[in-house]
Amino acid sequence: MKEFNTQQVSELAGMVGKERFSKGQSNRELHLHDISFHQGMLPAGIIWPESTEEVADILAWAYEQNVPVTPWGAGTSTEGNPVPTMGGLVVDMTRMDRVIEIRPQDLQADVQPGVHRLELNRQAGRHGLFFPPDPGADATIGGMIANNASGVQTVKYGATKDYVMRLTVVLPQGRVIHTGCRAPKSSAGFDLTRIFVGSEGTLGIVTEATLKLTGIPSHYLAAIIRFPDLEKASEAVAVLIGAGLGPAALELLPPGLIRLMNNEKGLGLPEVPSLFCEFHGISEGALKETAQLAGKLCEDCGAVSFDYATEEAARKDLWRARHEAWETIHRAHPGKETLIVDAAVPISRYPEMVVFAQKEVDQAQSIGYVFGHAGDGNLHVVMAGDPKNKEEWGRIEAINQAVVEKAIHFGGTCTGEHGVGIGKRKFMAMEHGESYELMKQIKNLIDPKGLMNPGKIF
Amino acid sequence: MDRAVKERLKDIVGQNGFTDSLIDLISYSKDASEFKRRPDAAVWPETTEQVAKILEFADRERIPVVPRGAGTSLAGLTIPERGGLVMDLGRMNRILEVNIVDRLAVVQPGVVYASLDKVLSKEGFFFPPDPASGSVCTLGGNVATNAGGIKGAKYGTTKDYVLALEVVLAGGRILRTGSRCMKSVSGYDLTKLLVGSEGTLGVITEITLKISPKPPLTSTAMALFEDLEDAGRAVSDIMHSGIIPSALEIVDQQTLKAINQNTDLNLPEVEAILVAETDGYTREETEFQLEKILRIFERNKATSVKRAADKSEADALWTARKSAYGVMARINNNLFVEDLAVPMSNVSKMLRIIADLAKKYDLKIPTVGHAGDGNLHPVVSFDGTNADEVKRVEEASAELFQKVLELGGTLTGEHGIGLAKARFMNQEHSDLSMTMMRAIKKVFDPNNILNPGKMALEN
Numbered sequence: 001m002k003e004f005n006t007q008q009v010s011e012l013a014g015m016v017g018k019e020r021f022s023k024g025q026s027n028r029e030l031h032l033h034d035i036s037f038h039q040g041m042l043p044a045g046i047i048w049p050e051s052t053e054e055v056a057d058i059l060a061w062a063y064e065q066n067v068p069v070t071p072w073g074a075g076t077s078t079e080g081n082p083v084p085t086m087g088g089l090v091v092d093m094t095r096m097d098r099v100i101e102i103r104p105q106d107l108q109a110d111v112q113p114g115v116h117r118l119e120l121n122r123q124a125g126r127h128g129l130f131f132p133p134d135p136g137a138d139a140t141i142g143g144m145i146a147n148n149a150s151g152v153q154t155v156k157y158g159a160t161k162d163y164v165m166r167l168t169v170v171l172p173q174g175r176v177i178h179t180g181c182r183a184p185k186s187s188a189g190f191d192l193t194r195i196f197v198g199s200e201g202t203l204g205i206v207t208e209a210t211l212k213l214t215g216i217p218s219h220y221l222a223a224i225i226r227f228p229d230l231e232k233a234s235e236a237v238a239v240l241i242g243a244g245l246g247p248a249a250l251e252l253l254p255p256g257l258i259r260l261m262n263n264e265k266g267l268g269l270p271e272v273p274s275l276f277c278e279f280h281g282i283s284e285g286a287l288k289e290t291a292q293l294a295g296k297l298c299e300d301c302g303a304v305s306f307d308y309a310t311e312e313a314a315r316k317d318l319w320r321a322r323h324e325a326w327e328t329i330h331r332a333h334p335g336k337e338t339l340i341v342d343a344a345v346p347i348s349r350y351p352e353m354v355v356f357a358q359k360e361v362d363q364a365q366s367i368g369y370v371f372g373h374a375g376d377g378n379l380h381v382v383m384a385g386d387p388k389n390k391e392e393w394g395r396i397e398a399i400n401q402a403v404v405e406k407a408i409h410f411g412g413t414c415t416g417e418h419g420v421g422i423g424k425r426k427f428m429a430m431e432h433g434e435s436y437e438l439m440k441q442i443k444n445l446i447d448p449k450g451l452m453n454p455g456k457i458f
Numbered sequence: 459m460d461r462a463v464k465e466r467l468k469d470i471v472g473q474n475g476f477t478d479s480l481i482d483l484i485s486y487s488k489d490a491s492e493f494k495r496r497p498d499a500a501v502w503p504e505t506t507e508q509v510a511k512i513l514e515f516a517d518r519e520r521i522p523v524v525p526r527g528a529g530t531s532l533a534g535l536t537i538p539e540r541g542g543l544v545m546d547l548g549r550m551n552r553i554l555e556v557n558i559v560d561r562l563a564v565v566q567p568g569v570v571y572a573s574l575d576k577v578l579s580k581e582g583f584f585f586p587p588d589p590a591s592g593s594v595c596t597l598g599g600n601v602a603t604n605a606g607g608i609k610g611a612k613y614g615t616t617k618d619y620v621l622a623l624e625v626v627l628a629g630g631r632i633l634r635t636g637s638r639c640m641k642s643v644s645g646y647d648l649t650k651l652l653v654g655s656e657g658t659l660g661v662i663t664e665i666t667l668k669i670s671p672k673p674p675l676t677s678t679a680m681a682l683f684e685d686l687e688d689a690g691r692a693v694s695d696i697m698h699s700g701i702i703p704s705a706l707e708i709v710d711q712q713t714l715k716a717i718n719q720n721t722d723l724n725l726p727e728v729e730a731i732l733v734a735e736t737d738g739y740t741r742e743e744t745e746f747q748l749e750k751i752l753r754i755f756e757r758n759k760a761t762s763v764k765r766a767a768d769k770s771e772a773d774a775l776w777t778a779r780k781s782a783y784g785v786m787a788r789i790n791n792n793l794f795v796e797d798l799a800v801p802m803s804n805v806s807k808m809l810r811i812i813a814d815l816a817k818k819y820d821l822k823i824p825t826v827g828h829a830g831d832g833n834l835h836p837v838v839s840f841d842g843t844n845a846d847e848v849k850r851v852e853e854a855s856a857e858l859f860q861k862v863l864e865l866g867g868t869l870t871g872e873h874g875i876g877l878a879k880a881r882f883m884n885q886e887h888s889d890l891s892m893t894m895m896r897a898i899k900k901v902f903d904p905n906n907i908l909n910p911g912k913m914a915l916e917n
Binding site: 103104105106107108128129147148150154155159161162171175176177178179181182183184185186187188189190191192194195197198199215216217218238241242243244246282283285286289344345346347348376377378410411412413414415416417418419420424427428431432433434435436438439441442443445446457 | 557558559560561562582603604605606610611614615617618631632633634635637638639640641642643644645646647648650651653654655659670671694697698699700701739740742743746747798799800801802803831832833866867868869870871872873874875879883886887888890891894895897898901902913
């Protein structure tokens, strides 16, 4: 659906007021892309609701009018998850951006979906608490719930799904459903909350969430461990995890990526295969003990050096550089788009996957960086190319296919944290078999007209 | 159930896998709840294929099928409410894989919790949910109920550990959900939908569980509180202090009185006792955490704080908590172990409400619970032959759950809905939520043959 007619425009503007609906070209273009290369269809208009009731009105209207609806948070997705594929209406949730209440004694916060992760953590931080899922980008909480986002700290703290207690969701036709409860545990009926977490806006729009928070750790220790080759580094990952040291982050970085980070940020890091590792704990003594044990284990795996620091500044620089890895790669290859592999495998298969992915990239002579949240078996290959150059892009696509197939063969998944979006749909039947049919049935049950974020997951 | 049906079932599972003898059927008419209903027959399948064939046949013939583990359900989850067939998964009891590097175990549903624990502990690992019935309950039952236990505050419940499932649906379709990865965002989370579904969506035939390294050391302390509110505040303060105890249990005054009346333990009859345990890899770690807890106990006016110097002293501190159920069973001839959860700041408020209800309805409701995750077990003991008392129990339950829900809580923290709480489902879940659960049930089990009558999924 490319354009709204005048009747539709006046009805939409009537629901929220003229200033919160736009069919202006620039606004429409701003809601056409996330950070991926995926191409969508220009939405016919953007609407900015401010309450659950307004969202309900909008979805009731869209259902009646058969208008496709795509919810929008911060647009920081990497798989085209919020890219409108059938035009229609984009529902931009960023005006519902309040932290409604923090209840420190219950370790909980009630939030609106448009609040950004860093803002929530700023407010929770006043109570000594934080919301741990950490995708790097300053995503909105709504987007994080839709994608079941996670990041470098997931190896210790889990993903978004582990922190969502309660949801208010507006379903197609404007029906409002409340799921979950404020008790820390429940066995009362089907867990509807977790059907919505990670459903990428294909079932409805989250308008309020109760999140679990956790105490900010009192002590940190960051370490960089260097290895002669990628294989030894990834073997050390399996050993560190198996030993139960409980790192709060365990990231694998290849020399090529460190080189880019050095060039851009002047970090001066040795350009060898490295693990960035972090431990959180209750005392400096306990952390140093852990670090010494980790150092010993890494040495046994062939590490050439193990450096650690407990100072805040050095730690933050390191992680900022890691968080900006994708941007750094993007900037280093101007004019190119990136395709990101996001496979995850059981940790014992991680070394093999890393070596395999690197070999694929090398053999195809493509531009590609193999790294990832090694601690939870999540492997990223960021490859740069020009989608218009069929030959170049074709080689990248082939690597993507090969890595994902191998991951699934190992009992893994095509997406550890980025979501299915547009790009991973082709792998769903292979990964899930009969279960994919069940997912379709659930989608049809809740969204029989297929209007919610069409063209995603299915 | 006519003969042809029984013959067909025998064809699938063999003579040894089928029974309709009275003694077996009586056994299968009960679980650990107050409910009973006799099935028409029972089967012991040994493979996923047999389960699939049975469910294909049962679906065609519209025979109710009730999957069963060890029958330890406290909420009537395994009662064959519509008769039909009990499917005892006890013979599918193999541990298929323990993979320490990948931190997972693959098991059949009939494996007893303690059997897995034994194998894992040799490797220094464990599967943490640790239900109280762990020595007998099965892992299939744990998954179906989303079971929890004493370690919930630190380690979560079963749902946090299920990575993948093999499930047979009504009609015999075999589904594999999830993956062997620690994280995945690939489509809808069907695994989490199946965990806690009480056998109403499918029969679980294989479970891939995340396992955790088991901290070898623990430290234990106990504190007495003259005032319930002080104990409640101590719980909140501990959970907010940056450390998470591996257990934080509360025992109320009624329980202490019941223990004293039935034992010679001579416990002080204060308003509440808290028992805390911390775990870790080094003594320094466990003691550091315990010190923090002790300070919080003192700050919240604990009248007496005891700290265990060794294992036998720790066991002594646990006596009050661990002897509770046995003692309560002696109070009267019937016993309901209730199960509710509230936000943890409301633990003391909830205990006060329970005490008031006991007074109002002239009942004994001693309460113990996992305070660290807001999960309380009021134990209602009564005389089932006294119609008036039964009525008071029912009224008190209804009022209790209304209050729980007002406090933002849930009908059940870890025991499930089953038959016991079906009538309250619609109070916790709105009409729309109920409609959605029922619609999901229809997708998985259109003819309603799987554990029918549970969780208020009919209507």
